[in-house]
Amino acid sequence: MSAELTRMTAADLAGLMVRGEVSAVEIAQAHLDRIAAVDGKVHAFLYVNTEGALAAARSVDERRSAGDQLGPLAGVPLALKDVFTTADMPTTCGSKILEGWRPPYDATVTRRLREAGVVILGKTNLDEFAMGSSTENSAFGPTRNPWDLTRIPGGSGGGSSASLASYQAPLAIGTDTGGSIRQPAAVTGTVGVKPTYGGVSRYGLVACASSLDQGGPCARTVLDAALLHSVIAGHDPMDSTSIDEPVPDVVAAARRGADGDLSGVRIGVVKEFAGEGYQPGVLARFGDAVEWLAKLGAEVVEVSCPHFVYALPAYYLILPSEVSSNLARFDAMRYGLRVGDDGVRSAEEVMNLTRGQGFGAEAKRRIMLGTYALSSGYYDAYYGQAQKVRTLVSRDFEAAFKRVDVLVSPTTPTTAFPIGERVDDPLAMYMADLCTIPSNLAGNASASFPCGLADEDGLPVGLHVMAPVLADDRLYRIGAAVEQAFASAWGGPLLNQVPDLEVA
Amino acid sequence: MSSISRDEAAHLARLARLDLAPDELDHLAGQLDAIAGFVAKVSEVAADDIPPTSHALPMTNVFRDDVPRPGLTQEQALDQAPDAEDGRFRVPKILGEEA
Numbered sequence: 001m002s003a004e005l006t007r008m009t010a011a012d013l014a015g016l017m018v019r020g021e022v023s024a025v026e027i028a029q030a031h032l033d034r035i036a037a038v039d040g041k042v043h044a045f046l047y048v049n050t051e052g053a054l055a056a057a058r059s060v061d062e063r064r065s066a067g068d069q070l071g072p073l074a075g076v077p078l079a080l081k082d083v084f085t086t087a088d089m090p091t092t093c094g095s096k097i098l099e100g101w102r103p104p105y106d107a108t109v110t111r112r113l114r115e116a117g118v119v120i121l122g123k124t125n126l127d128e129f130a131m132g133s134s135t136e137n138s139a140f141g142p143t144r145n146p147w148d149l150t151r152i153p154g155g156s157g158g159g160s161s162a163s164l165a166s167y168q169a170p171l172a173i174g175t176d177t178g179g180s181i182r183q184p185a186a187v188t189g190t191v192g193v194k195p196t197y198g199g200v201s202r203y204g205l206v207a208c209a210s211s212l213d214q215g216g217p218c219a220r221t222v223l224d225a226a227l228l229h230s231v232i233a234g235h236d237p238m239d240s241t242s243i244d245e246p247v248p249d250v251v252a253a254a255r256r257g258a259d260g261d262l263s264g265v266r267i268g269v270v271k272e273f274a275g276e277g278y279q280p281g282v283l284a285r286f287g288d289a290v291e292w293l294a295k296l297g298a299e300v301v302e303v304s305c306p307h308f309v310y311a312l313p314a315y316y317l318i319l320p321s322e323v324s325s326n327l328a329r330f331d332a333m334r335y336g337l338r339v340g341d342d343g344v345r346s347a348e349e350v351m352n353l354t355r356g357q358g359f360g361a362e363a364k365r366r367i368m369l370g371t372y373a374l375s376s377g378y379y380d381a382y383y384g385q386a387q388k389v390r391t392l393v394s395r396d397f398e399a400a401f402k403r404v405d406v407l408v409s410p411t412t413p414t415t416a417f418p419i420g421e422r423v424d425d426p427l428a429m430y431m432a433d434l435c436t437i438p439s440n441l442a443g444n445a446s447a448s449f450p451c452g453l454a455d456e457d458g459l460p461v462g463l464h465v466m467a468p469v470l471a472d473d474r475l476y477r478i479g480a481a482v483e484q485a486f487a488s489a490w491g492g493p494l495l496n497q498v499p500d501l502e503v504a
Numbered sequence: 505m506s507s508i509s510r511d512e513a514a515h516l517a518r519l520a521r522l523d524l525a526p527d528e529l530d531h532l533a534g535q536l537d538a539i540a541g542f543v544a545k546v547s548e549v550a551a552d553d554i555p556p557t558s559h560a561l562p563m564t565n566v567f568r569d570d571v572p573r574p575g576l577t578q579e580q581a582l583d584q585a586p587d588a589e590d591g592r593f594r595v596p597k598i599l600g601e602e603a
């Protein structure tokens with residue numbers, strides 16, 4: 001029974017608890033056992049919250065037997081990306097500069113999860129301050145892809161995606177600044193949604209690039225992602241960029257999509273995201289997905305978004321500029337690492353030493369690049385011009401959404417690459433986010449759904465769906481429709497084909 | 505557009521308060537130069553008359569009533585400090601010897 005519990009969806013686990021067949025404590029224990037059995041190989045977690053998870057599960061069981069009204073995910077376990085503050089667990093952001101830091105407060109996302117009775121199993125690994133596409137930039141060692149332990153699980157949310165694909169958790173939280181929810185989902189055969197910017201509070205989310213960062217749900221099924229989306233989304237007065245409007249009904253959209261009828265839906269294939277640099281197996285599976293969308297009744301047309309190819313260079317000016325400013329807070333004075341405070345060195349010397357030793361290579365690259373882009377003399381040519389390109393990317397989306405309801409592309413140009421292959425080749429690493437970045441620049445909602453395995457390497461491929469601002473529900477309708485179509489074609493979910501790590 | 509020399513990289517590291525070892529600086533300087541070359545592609549876009557976007561969605565100031573609410577206690581604020589003394593953050597000297 002314990003092993004079966006870890007294979008179930010969040011919705012099914014919730015049903016078992018409602019019917020009184022299994023307790024939240026049994027479910028939490030099953031997942032903690034699974035973590036103990038396989039995370040030595042995967043390294044999805046930086047911290048496992050054994051006692052806290054069992055206590056939270058006990059509380060759910062007690063409230064349920066007392067007849068309390070509980071939310072739809074009460075008692076369901078979750079893996080939380082270690083970039084959200086947690087008052088009862090360390091928050092490291094994958095950085096030596098915050099090693100062992102115990103925040104004095106919970107992020108709004110953390111608080112909402114607790115209030116919904118979600119059982120937080122622990123904190124997941126990530127690229128340092130969510131900067132990277134492979135989780136190799138973590139100061140605490142890489143996470144491995146459950147499909148092939150020699151390969152990357154995506155990044156920055158590789159711990160969250162790997163925890164799902166290795167059945168250590170049925171739900172996870174990610175953050176997406178340039179693709180850090182969607183690209184890990186694609187390369188692990190899981191579901192990841194970046195909500196509309198402002199849809200999920202950033203309060204207590206340690207900032208990478210504030211105008212781009214967005215927390216969101218990760219899961220193995222579309223309905224589970226929708227249920228989690230409903231728990232974490234909504235207006236928060238503690239985040240001035242939080243949207244004060246009703247959350248789109250994503251759960252209803254996921255249920256509707258499961259009917260498999262997309263008639264009347266207009267879908268645009270982004271012309272610019274194909275060709276050179278795209279792995280043949282990725283393009284083949286993406287082509288299959290587009291055929292399925294048409295078979296399900298959608299009207300599929302090609303759409304040109306000419307400025308999308310400039311999104312990547314613009315992003316690598318805007319993001320480092322914001323990073324260089326945000327990471328200035330790590331000054332060795334109020335929290336985090338302090339190096340060389342010997343009573344002789346000045347505050348500035350201590351600060352320089354601490355930052356030199358506390359930040360990893362990618363953080364340093366981006367801080368320095370941002371410092372460069374914002375320097376007088378270069379500001380107009382770099383940062384100013386990138387902000388204009390950002391406007392043009394948004395206009396491409398606006399024009400496209402006059403013709404179609406959603407846009408689609410591959411999520412990332414290749415399947416999971418080998419650990420080590422791109423770690424010291426930043427430009428090759430940046431290409432992983434080529435297709436996902438436009439939505440971060442424009443702030444609209446996007447998601448990645450599994451669409452099969454590439455022929456040449458047998459690794460997962462993601463279908464990327466982009467919807468207008470505040471039309472997050474469209475992602476779920478389309479995702480659920482292709483999910484049920486693929487499940488009947490494949491004889492079950494794609495993840496049924498992932499290797500069993502306990503036997504190997 | 506300009507490229508990033510080793511001297512310029514050293515200057516950026518100073519501005520960004522990053523103490524780098526010489527070999528680290530050599531390595532990063534080359535990579536930064538390559539990245540700067542790549543991002544310069546933005547200059548290919550004719551955008552003179554295009555307004556800049558600094559934020560994904562249109563933002564206006566958000567106001568709320570000025571109602572006091574609990575913040576961190578002194579103990580909580582100092583709990584994770586690298587060093588504390590007399591209920592305050594203890595920091596290294598901020599002025600040079602000559603001061």
